[in-house]
Amino acid sequence: MPTPERTSHTAIVDAGRDLLEESGPNGLTMQAVAQRVGVRAPSLYKRVRDRDALIAAVVAATVDDLAHRLEASDRSLEALVRTYRAFAHERPEGFRLMFAGAAPQELLERAGGTIVASAGALAGEAHALDAARLVTAWATGFLQMELAGAFRLGGDIDVAFDYGLAALRRGLAS
Amino acid sequence: MPTPERTSHTAIVDAGRDLLEESGPNGLTMQAVAQRVGVRAPSLYKRVRDRDALIAAVVAATVDDLAHRLEASDRSLEALVRTYRAFAHERPEGFRLMFAGAAPQELLERAGGTIVASAGALAGEAHALDAARLVTAWATGFLQMELAGAFRLGGDIDVAFDYGLAALRRGLAS
């Protein structure tokens, strides 16, 4: 006898994303997710293979979210980089998790793709890919260090960010 | 009646570091560490408060190791950055863990200190700190993405690394 579905794959992933931001990776337990979607833990295994698969789905949803925002910007280098930073500030745990394990193929194909075009315009087509990697690496590392609280020698972090972006522009336009 | 000590704090941390590289963060269990140092899990609590404290000690030891290597190099920007990359390749899990939570104060005070001097020579004393942050952010992000396998649009990764370092030099020397 069929039973109405009491939750869904997307509801589970969304609950996972929220839980991650609220209580960190250790708070992302099957029981906590189940409780949040109104079901018992064993029921989750009808929708996700196991906890690792759920985490991978959370990462994929995060990357997809980020890619949409980058695509919705005006795609200038400035806008892309500031959108990226705003995203990392809004979902710090999700941002970290994107680089914790193996990143999904989408990452560079979509998120990265928007930057390749913009960076290529500055550095020339021949160096578009290398230039995009320079910018994304800098932004990613800056945010990772900012979130980890690794900038503690004083100075203004926003100033350091602007300085970095300006220096990258100079370096690329040569 | 006194009992001879069967292990030590440093033996525990060393075992933790090795275990981390061999089987990832999930493999870093109290039981596995205990077995490796030849003791039962409860005995570890004589030396470390709990698993989180052990992980923090592993991170601290990793940062200390890195700082020593940077200090032992010729401290040119080139040498610092290549030493950093070699370290990340040698201990990828330890490198990741350094940015997973709150980084220890040492990170920028020692490891970062070596770069501030070198970057200041290029960009001028007034921008030494911002310049150092640009370089470390780039290198950190590049390695994080390289380790996560996020560079998958083709192209040579070593070439991208060299390109980035050269572009940073140009951007800083202005």
Place this chain on the structure above:
DNA sequence: ACCTGAACACCGTTCAAGT
């Protein structure tokens, strides 16, 4: 003093039994 077995709480996962 340090070490251990036993015990407890908690989590991931499976599965037979419910509807």
Place this chain on the structure above:
DNA sequence: ACCTGAACACCGTTCAAGT
């Protein structure tokens, strides 16, 4: 067809009892 309680394995942690 989906949901659940019960059960199991595994891990972190505490503690009384050993030496």
